Amino acid sequence: MTSAAVLTTRFRARRRPTWALSTQVLLALVVLLLGTVFLGSVIAPYGATDGDPANRLLGFGSAGHLLGTDGQGRDILSRLILGTRLSLLTGIIPVLIAGTVGSAVGLCAGLASRLVNTLIMRTLDVFYSFPSILLAIGVAAALGPSIKNAIIALSIVLIPPVARIVEAEVVALRSAAFMKVAECSGASRFLIAVRHVVPNIRAPLVVYCTTLIGLSIVDAAGLSFLGLGASPPTAEWGLMLNDARNYFFRAPAVALAPALAILLVALLFNALGDRLRVELDVRQRGATP
Amino acid sequence: MSTFSKTRPPLLETTRPTADQTVLRVTDLTTGFRRGATTTEVVRGVSFDLRAGRTLVLLGESGCGKSVTARSLMRLTPERAVIGGSVQLGDEELLTLPLADVVRRRGKRIALVPQDPAGALSPLRKIGSQVSEVLRVHGIVGTRQERTGRTLELLDRVGIPDPQRVAGSYAHELSGGMRQRVAIAIAVACDPEVLIADEPTTALDVTVQAQILELFQDLQARLGMATLLVTHDVGVAERMADEIAVMYAGRIVESGLAETVLSAPRHPYTAALLRALPVPGVRRGELQPIPGQPSAPSERPAGCPFRTRCDFQHDACSEYEPPLFVTDVATHAACDLMRPSQQAVG
Amino acid sequence: MAAPEFLLEGRGLTVTYGNGVRAVSDVDLTVRHGEIVGLVGESGCGKSSLANTVLRMVKPQSGTLSFNGKDLLAMHGDELKAVRRSLQVVPQDPSTSLNPRLTIAQSVEFNLKVHGWGRRERRARVMEMLDRVGIPASYSTRYPHQLSGGQLQRVAIARALVTDPSLVVCDEAVSALDKSVQAQILNLLAQLQRDLDVAFLFVSHDLTVVEHVSDRVLVMYLGRIVEEGPATEILTAPRHPYTQALLASIPTRGQQRAAIHGEPPSPVNPPSGCGFRTRCPYAVDACAGYDNTPHAVGPDHAARCVRLDDLALTAPQAWRNS
Numbered sequence: 001m002t003s004a005a006v007l008t009t010r011f012r013a014r015r016r017p018t019w020a021l022s023t024q025v026l027l028a029l030v031v032l033l034l035g036t037v038f039l040g041s042v043i044a045p046y047g048a049t050d051g052d053p054a055n056r057l058l059g060f061g062s063a064g065h066l067l068g069t070d071g072q073g074r075d076i077l078s079r080l081i082l083g084t085r086l087s088l089l090t091g092i093i094p095v096l097i098a099g100t101v102g103s104a105v106g107l108c109a110g111l112a113s114r115l116v117n118t119l120i121m122r123t124l125d126v127f128y129s130f131p132s133i134l135l136a137i138g139v140a141a142a143l144g145p146s147i148k149n150a151i152i153a154l155s156i157v158l159i160p161p162v163a164r165i166v167e168a169e170v171v172a173l174r175s176a177a178f179m180k181v182a183e184c185s186g187a188s189r190f191l192i193a194v195r196h197v198v199p200n201i202r203a204p205l206v207v208y209c210t211t212l213i214g215l216s217i218v219d220a221a222g223l224s225f226l227g228l229g230a231s232p233p234t235a236e237w238g239l240m241l242n243d244a245r246n247y248f249f250r251a252p253a254v255a256l257a258p259a260l261a262i263l264l265v266a267l268l269f270n271a272l273g274d275r276l277r278v279e280l281d282v283r284q285r286g287a288t289p
Numbered sequence: 290m291s292t293f294s295k296t297r298p299p300l301l302e303t304t305r306p307t308a309d310q311t312v313l314r315v316t317d318l319t320t321g322f323r324r325g326a327t328t329t330e331v332v333r334g335v336s337f338d339l340r341a342g343r344t345l346v347l348l349g350e351s352g353c354g355k356s357v358t359a360r361s362l363m364r365l366t367p368e369r370a371v372i373g374g375s376v377q378l379g380d381e382e383l384l385t386l387p388l389a390d391v392v393r394r395r396g397k398r399i400a401l402v403p404q405d406p407a408g409a410l411s412p413l414r415k416i417g418s419q420v421s422e423v424l425r426v427h428g429i430v431g432t433r434q435e436r437t438g439r440t441l442e443l444l445d446r447v448g449i450p451d452p453q454r455v456a457g458s459y460a461h462e463l464s465g466g467m468r469q470r471v472a473i474a475i476a477v478a479c480d481p482e483v484l485i486a487d488e489p490t491t492a493l494d495v496t497v498q499a500q501i502l503e504l505f506q507d508l509q510a511r512l513g514m515a516t517l518l519v520t521h522d523v524g525v526a527e528r529m530a531d532e533i534a535v536m537y538a539g540r541i542v543e544s545g546l547a548e549t550v551l552s553a554p555r556h557p558y559t560a561a562l563l564r565a566l567p568v569p570g571v572r573r574g575e576l577q578p579i580p581g582q583p584s585a586p587s588e589r590p591a592g593c594p595f596r597t598r599c600d601f602q603h604d605a606c607s608e609y610e611p612p613l614f615v616t617d618v619a620t621h622a623a624c625d626l627m628r629p630s631q632q633a634v635g
Numbered sequence: 636m637a638a639p640e641f642l643l644e645g646r647g648l649t650v651t652y653g654n655g656v657r658a659v660s661d662v663d664l665t666v667r668h669g670e671i672v673g674l675v676g677e678s679g680c681g682k683s684s685l686a687n688t689v690l691r692m693v694k695p696q697s698g699t700l701s702f703n704g705k706d707l708l709a710m711h712g713d714e715l716k717a718v719r720r721s722l723q724v725v726p727q728d729p730s731t732s733l734n735p736r737l738t739i740a741q742s743v744e745f746n747l748k749v750h751g752w753g754r755r756e757r758r759a760r761v762m763e764m765l766d767r768v769g770i771p772a773s774y775s776t777r778y779p780h781q782l783s784g785g786q787l788q789r790v791a792i793a794r795a796l797v798t799d800p801s802l803v804v805c806d807e808a809v810s811a812l813d814k815s816v817q818a819q820i821l822n823l824l825a826q827l828q829r830d831l832d833v834a835f836l837f838v839s840h841d842l843t844v845v846e847h848v849s850d851r852v853l854v855m856y857l858g859r860i861v862e863e864g865p866a867t868e869i870l871t872a873p874r875h876p877y878t879q880a881l882l883a884s885i886p887t888r889g890q891q892r893a894a895i896h897g898e899p900p901s902p903v904n905p906p907s908g909c910g911f912r913t914r915c916p917y918a919v920d921a922c923a924g925y926d927n928t929p930h931a932v933g934p935d936h937a938a939r940c941v942r943l944d945d946l947a948l949t950a951p952q953a954w955r956n957s
């Protein structure tokens with residue numbers, strides 16, 4: 001009730017997710033992930049393609065096969081470990097590309113005149129209006145199935161959201177008094193962009209891109225799943241999921257391991273992004289969750 | 290501007306406290322905010338009385354705890370606030386009453402005029418319905434027709450030139466001054482005994498501010514409510530106050546009759562604040578500012594919180610935080626120089 | 636060639652925005668070398684629009700503007716950049732006036748970098764300016780959020796003065812500060828003006844502040860300068876009814892009635908003739924046809940009102956006795 005709205009203007013409280021992992025735990029997980037990438041061939045108990053048709057579709061915890069085996073009798077744990085590198089790469093490389101190109105586009109749009117801004121942003125909106133996976137499928141299909149093309153497709157898909165985030169940040173920044181002062185100082189647009197704008201968008205950009213990695217990994221897996229990315233018998237999580245489809249009713253556990261891996265890594269990058277948001281803020285640096 | 294006649298009685302016939310009777314008594318009010326395991330006290334041991342028909346001005350600079358004090362009275366503080374002390378409205382203790390009961394008294398017996406009416410009025414509903422809702426919620430007037438009539442009367446009472454039109458418009462269509470008038474209309478809709486106004490004119494232009502201040506005085510003369518006016522503007526305090534309480538670092542450091550406090554300040558902070566104002570006759574560059582700035586609640590020095598900025602600081606200042614002493618001009622000042630033994634010496 | 640009489644000379648400046656708002660109408664604005672000119676008026680009357688015009692942030696629809704005898708409006712490229720060096724700004728809001736990601740030394744330094752100073756000279760100059768505005772050297776590596784509002788405004792002033800400008804525009808530079816801190820900043824500005832011989836265009840809605848700090852005051856209403864004159868005269872013998880109303884509206888003890896009623900009309904379709912006539916207690920029919928020519932009422936003192944002569948306008952009571 002509003003006896004009245006007048007009476008209930010509240011102090012705004014700052015929210016912080018209660019489930020946030022501490023920085024140390026997150027860093028440990030990242031180290032673990034990197035360890036898997038670099039030492040994969042050492043720690044994996046079997047090779048990626050070492051099939052043993054006699055031991056097909058073993059369940060979790062079978063002797064010698066901790067996570068069981070797939071339809072061709074290959075060790076799922078080994079394939080997961082050895083697939084990490086490729087799955088991460090297809091997650092990270094598109095984000096790196098899109099992060100660079102997208103922020104350049106967003107920066108230009110944000111600092112440009114209104115007309116140019118409208119032109120750029122409406123063009124991006126056209127792309128943005130498709131669901132990301134749909135667009136990726138379209139582009140990847142047009143380019144032909146291969147890992148390289150999947151990465152290109154994902155990069156293209158991720159540019160509009162990055163550009164939009166950056167543009168929004170830049171536009172918000174433009175109304176800050178220090179931007180007016182910078183313009184009045186006679187500095188060129190380029191110098192203002194480098195000195196005043198970039199430092200202010202860096203943090204939100206890094207944060208956003210980190211969360212995009214999760215999305216990109218899922219999308220890349222999706223492309224592989226549809227046969228538009230890595231091709232068999234490569235070990236790659238999306239492909240493993242695709243493969244597991246054939247035995248889904250007989251041995252659902254085969255699908256579970258790669259699905260969980262994708263989910264957990266995506267979540268990890270999301271949490272990492274959240275943590276970076278705090279760590280990169282000069283005002284809150286060091287705040288514990 | 291308003292068309293109401295000065296002699297008309299209040300809209301509601303209720304038993305009103307007689308003039309000068311204490312209607313709200315605040316004793317030792319202390320409000321802190323929890324943060325993790327620690328609680329930072331931003332209001333510390335504030336006491337004052339509000340009397341019917343009189344205005345107490347709470348004067349102080351940004352961050353000294355004025356708004357938190359005002360909000361604590363109505364229990365409008367967030368959940369992590371810890372409020373101690375006592376707030377007596379008539380014979381009820383507001384701090385121990387169940388919150389639901391306090392909410393029921395808000396707007397009816399004790400009302401708030403906010404600093405920013407734009408944020409307090411709903412952007413989605415017409416002004417008229419927002420005013421009449423207060424009447425409905427508190428069961429003041431029966432039928433819808435009666436409420437509409439009363440709403441227009443209220444809008445007219447706060448000096449809105451064309452009540453009919455304003456009642457049918459939305460908040461964003463009104464100017465800042467008009468919005469503040471609407472907020473005041475809502476606040477006085479139920480003839481509250483106590484009106485709390487938190488910087489009601491800070492966002493307004495000076496010519497409009499003068500109109501709103503005039504409105505406050507008119508309403509008070511007619512309705513006889515006790516008013517707590519929060520401001521950082523010495524001029525507004527001078528104009529409106531019967532009594533003044535000067536706040537610094539969460540405490541009242543000086544209080545008393547407005548005239549006396551302003552003409553014969555006894556706390557160095559009050560004196561310094563008055564001296565710092567750019568008044569005619571002071572040559573350019575020769576203002577006497579207070580050095581430094583107020584310290585944040587979490588990093589206040591021990592002893593008197595003003596001592597680090599004070600011209601009169603001496604050893605005793607860091608030893609204890611002076612309570613309010615009675616001064617030679619019958620005001621109260623929380624300064625060691627006003628300690629009875631000191632006064633005898635000085 | 637002798638130095639021009641005015642450092643800044645604007646004639647007939649008119650600013651109209653795309654939405655039809657005429658924020659500034661036919662304004663003459665002059666600032667002499669080393670002079671502090673105050674611009675006072677209520678919210679929305681066009682003070683910032685005029686200030687931004689001077690800063691070349693807003694293009695006037697008509698009028699001329701010269702800086703140091705050169706046409707400011709025609710400048711571009713390197714010439715404009717060179718002028719910007721001697722034309723600086725101190726904005727209102729301390730919380731956004733400095734880049735939150737730069738240390739305060741970096742913020743001040745930026746202005747020098749723009750104008751091609753070497754690294755070592757920059758560093759020395761920044762420290763000198765910070766010292767001048769009373770910021771300890773140890774603060775130079777701090778970020779804005781670690782400073783108080785008053786300190787931030789000091790840094791903003793240091794940044795404006797670091798290139799040794801001849802005119803600094805202060806748009807509500809002390810409005811967001813507490814009174815006790817405001818006095819520090821006002822003293823600082825006065826001292827800097829004396830020491831560095833820099834001129835200020837000091838914009839504020841607070842007449843007491845403007846009067847205190849300025850040599851000359853312009854009073855603005857609805858896009859026009861309604862009165863202009865020496866600060867002391869504006870305060871003690873205001874001639875325009877609006878200036879009088881402004882003075883009489885400053886709250887003081889014992890004040891009862893508001894001086895004027897209503898609120899300024901919308902700048903989208905301002906009243907014909909004198910813009911103040913809708914609220915003016917002395918308005919007559921002739922006001923609607925007034926062509927807004929200024930009338931001199933003393934040396935350096937002019938007002939725009941048709942009734943200046945026949946109104947024996949008395950100065951309002953002295954507004955604060957102490």
Ligand SMILES: Nc1ncnc2c1ncn2[C@@H]1O[C@H](COP(=O)(O)OP(=O)(O)OP(=O)(O)O)[C@@H](O)[C@H]1O
Pocket residue numbers: 011012322331349350351352353354355356357358367521585586
């Ligand atoms: N919800 C809150 N949580 C934590 N601290 C708060 C909260 N609200 C206010 N404070 C702190 O309490 C102190 C007093 O705040 P308050 O709003 O009462 O100041 P004020 O005197 O009203 O100042 P102003 O003139 O700026 O309105 C400040 O230091 C402020 O940071």
Ligand SMILES: Nc1ncnc2c1ncn2[C@@H]1O[C@H](COP(=O)(O)OP(=O)(O)OP(=O)(O)O)[C@@H](O)[C@H]1O
Pocket residue numbers: 652653654656657658676677678679680681682683684685840902
């Ligand atoms: N960029 C803009 N586009 C359209 N209208 C504008 C713009 N900037 C200002 N205005 C309008 O011009 C008028 C004058 O605005 P201006 O900001 O110059 O006033 P001001 O005197 O500085 O007010 P304040 O005291 O609120 O800062 C106002 O009606 C405002 O709404």
Ligand SMILES: [Mg+2]
Pocket residue numbers: 355356357487488
């Ligand atoms: Mg407040």
Ligand SMILES: [Mg+2]
Pocket residue numbers: 682683684806807
């Ligand atoms: Mg402005």
